[in-house]
Amino acid sequence: MIPGAARQQLRGTPASPGWAIGRVCFWSDPEGIPRYRIKPEIASEELRRLDEALETSRRQIEQLRQRVENEVGKEEAKIFSSHNLLLNDPAFYARVEKKLISDNLNLEAAVEDVIEELVKIFLKIPDPYIRERANDYRDIGRRVLDNLLSYQRQCTLEGGEQIVMVARELMPSDTVHFHRQHVGAFVTEHGGVSSHAAILARSLRLPAVVGVPNILRQLRAGELVLVDGREGRVIVDPTPAEIALARKDADARQRASEQSRPAQVTQTREGAEILLSANLTREDEAEDARRLGALGVGLLRTEFLFMGRGEFLDEEAQYQAYRHVVEMMAPHPVTIRTLDLGEDKHFNFENPVETQTTCTLGWRSIRLSLAYQKVFSAQLRAILRAGAHGPVRVLLPMVTGVEEIRQVRTLLAEAARELAGRQIAHDAGLPVGAMIETPASAILPEVILAETDFLSVGTNDLVQYVMVADRASERLLSYYRSTAPAVLVLLKHLADAAAAQGKDISLCGEIAGDPLYLPLLLGLGYRNFSVAPVLLPDLAAAVGRLTLPESQALASQCLQCATAAEVEEILRAAQNAPEAPVRGRKKSKKIH
Numbered sequence: 001m002i003p004g005a006a007r008q009q010l011r012g013t014p015a016s017p018g019w020a021i022g023r024v025c026f027w028s029d030p031e032g033i034p035r036y037r038i039k040p041e042i043a044s045e046e047l048r049r050l051d052e053a054l055e056t057s058r059r060q061i062e063q064l065r066q067r068v069e070n071e072v073g074k075e076e077a078k079i080f081s082s083h084n085l086l087l088n089d090p091a092f093y094a095r096v097e098k099k100l101i102s103d104n105l106n107l108e109a110a111v112e113d114v115i116e117e118l119v120k121i122f123l124k125i126p127d128p129y130i131r132e133r134a135n136d137y138r139d140i141g142r143r144v145l146d147n148l149l150s151y152q153r154q155c156t157l158e159g160g161e162q163i164v165m166v167a168r169e170l171m172p173s174d175t176v177h178f179h180r181q182h183v184g185a186f187v188t189e190h191g192g193v194s195s196h197a198a199i200l201a202r203s204l205r206l207p208a209v210v211g212v213p214n215i216l217r218q219l220r221a222g223e224l225v226l227v228d229g230r231e232g233r234v235i236v237d238p239t240p241a242e243i244a245l246a247r248k249d250a251d252a253r254q255r256a257s258e259q260s261r262p263a264q265v266t267q268t269r270e271g272a273e274i275l276l277s278a279n280l281t282r283e284d285e286a287e288d289a290r291r292l293g294a295l296g297v298g299l300l301r302t303e304f305l306f307m308g309r310g311e312f313l314d315e316e317a318q319y320q321a322y323r324h325v326v327e328m329m330a331p332h333p334v335t336i337r338t339l340d341l342g343e344d345k346h347f348n349f350e351n352p353v354e355t356q357t358t359c360t361l362g363w364r365s366i367r368l369s370l371a372y373q374k375v376f377s378a379q380l381r382a383i384l385r386a387g388a389h390g391p392v393r394v395l396l397p398m399v400t401g402v403e404e405i406r407q408v409r410t411l412l413a414e415a416a417r418e419l420a421g422r423q424i425a426h427d428a429g430l431p432v433g434a435m436i437e438t439p440a441s442a443i444l445p446e447v448i449l450a451e452t453d454f455l456s457v458g459t460n461d462l463v464q465y466v467m468v469a470d471r472a473s474e475r476l477l478s479y480y481r482s483t484a485p486a487v488l489v490l491l492k493h494l495a496d497a498a499a500a501q502g503k504d505i506s507l508c509g510e511i512a513g514d515p516l517y518l519p520l521l522l523g524l525g526y527r528n529f530s531v532a533p534v535l536l537p538d539l540a541a542a543v544g545r546l547t548l549p550e551s552q553a554l555a556s557q558c559l560q561c562a563t564a565a566e567v568e569e570i571l572r573a574a575q576n577a578p579e580a581p582v583r584g585r586k587k588s589k590k591i592h
């Protein structure tokens with residue numbers, strides 16, 4: 001508990017543990033371009049960001065140019081050539097570089113100032129045609145700034161300070177950029193703990209609180225706040241003692257992020273083997289997974305490689321990303337989930353530069369992939385090619401029936417034929433699995449199992465579709481219960497069905513990483529779990545405190561309950577119970 005009385009304390013739902021201290025910065029309500037001094041040593045990093053923003057802008061302009069050329073005409077498309085002038089102008093680059101290095105100005109402010117300087121120069125030119133270019137400079141400058149600001153909003157920081165990003169709601173495509181910035185935590189007015197933004201916060205180790213009522217009206221930009229992600233609190237104007245504790249916590253998190261764990265099968269107290277693998281949202285998380293002893297990747301969420309880029313990743317770029325993960329994890333298997341876009345993971349398949357904001361229930365995942373087969377086939381080819389570098393499994397999201405699996409198998413065979421024709425190394429025999437996250441597939445897993453090699457249970461979605469409660473909504477938290485009796489019956493049914501057909505089943509929803517649910521899941525028959533890499537050490541320790549017989553007894557008791565609250569009471573009591581000694585524990589096997 002933080003000592004000292006809090007002056008103002010706002011309450012929400014804890015979404016990602018840890019304390020962070022920082023200046024309030026509004027995501028959804030930008031007040032202009034951020035302006036602050038940077039440390040000289042980060043100038044080169046800022047220049048890298050500038051290169052990226054320029055590159056993204058060039059690609060966007062090229063896509064727009066092509067569209068105008070196809071839909072309007074070649075002549076009209078020429079208007080974009082002057083846009084490229086700024087993007088490739090060495091004078092623009094040199095001026096920005098000077099402001100970063102000599103004036104220590106942050107990148108966004110430097111870009112804004114240089115654009116204004118160049119616009120003024122253009123406006124002094126007597127030739128009206130050239131003077132007109134001033135508008136083009138402003139326009140393209142705005143695009144470069146947007147690309148920089150798409151993940152950073154107004155905030156004035158002083159040496160070493162961090163941002164607490166405050167938003168009405170955050171999309172995963174927003175959160176995905178936070179680790180690269182000075183963002184120490186985020187707080188939202190809306191959103192649930194199973195939203196993808198919250199999942200990303202946990203995997204990025206960013207403290208987060210969601211569902212804080214009226215937060216946008218209660219804070220001021222630039223105000224100092226403390227975010228307590230474990231208790232779900234935001235403390236305004238924290239005391240020096242609170243600030244010191246928050247800093248200590250940040251240091252402890254940093255140290256924890258540097259710890260390592262050998263890759264070995266985890267054992268329960270009596271020696272039963274449990275397999276722990278990693279959920280990844282970015283290819284560079286594979287290093288963490290390996291360091292923290294994951295025995296493979298149980299879920300690579302490939303859509304995050306696409307999000308926030310404003311473009312499709314082509315086959316080659318995807319292949320390189322997947323290959324990196326496969327080589328990093330070898331000899332352990334990597335389960336690559338095909339694109340799971342739609343719903344809160346906004347993406348516009350027709351025009352990736354624009355954001356898709358409308359969403360229809362069920363218009364997502366494998367259905368989108370099957371509707372946009374050109375994009376999907378490129379992904380399948382990239383996955384098959386990654387299979388040439390180590391064990392890879394293909395995982396299909398949100399399956400509802402075998403028709404989808406059959407269509408994917410046909411496309412996979414076509415993709416393999418195409419690669420063989422191009423004489424490109426690949427593995428044509430990759431195991432294909434289905435994510436069970438809909439009532440349709442959870443009720444009839446036998447049918448799905450007959451045509452797949454393995455199952456992976458996605459409880460984050462399964463719970464929202466069984467309980468009819470949007471996982472991203474704070475209003476529905478009391479309905480969104482992973483412990484609901486209907487959910488438990490389905491989870492048991494799934495584990496039994498996979499065991500009856502001798503097929504591998506793992507659980508990769510967020511509950512897999514929470515030690516509270518562990519005895520229940522073990523007792524229901526689950527032996528493989530896939531969780532964010534940071535959660536692996538604590539989960540392994542929790543496995544070591546449990547036994548299968550005790551877990552099975554606890555699961556039977558939970559299956560008798562009529563309400564989620566009764567189940568949760570049993571789980572909490574078990575978590576607080578002292579551990580009984582067990583004899584004859586097997587020695588753990590070191591794998592790598």
Ligand code: PEP
Pocket residue numbers: 199299301340437457458459460461462508509510
């Ligand atoms: C799930 O639904 O449980 C899951 C793991 O997939 P995602 O969270 O990416 O929807």
Ligand code: MG
Pocket residue numbers: 397437458460461
């Ligand atoms: Mg899901």
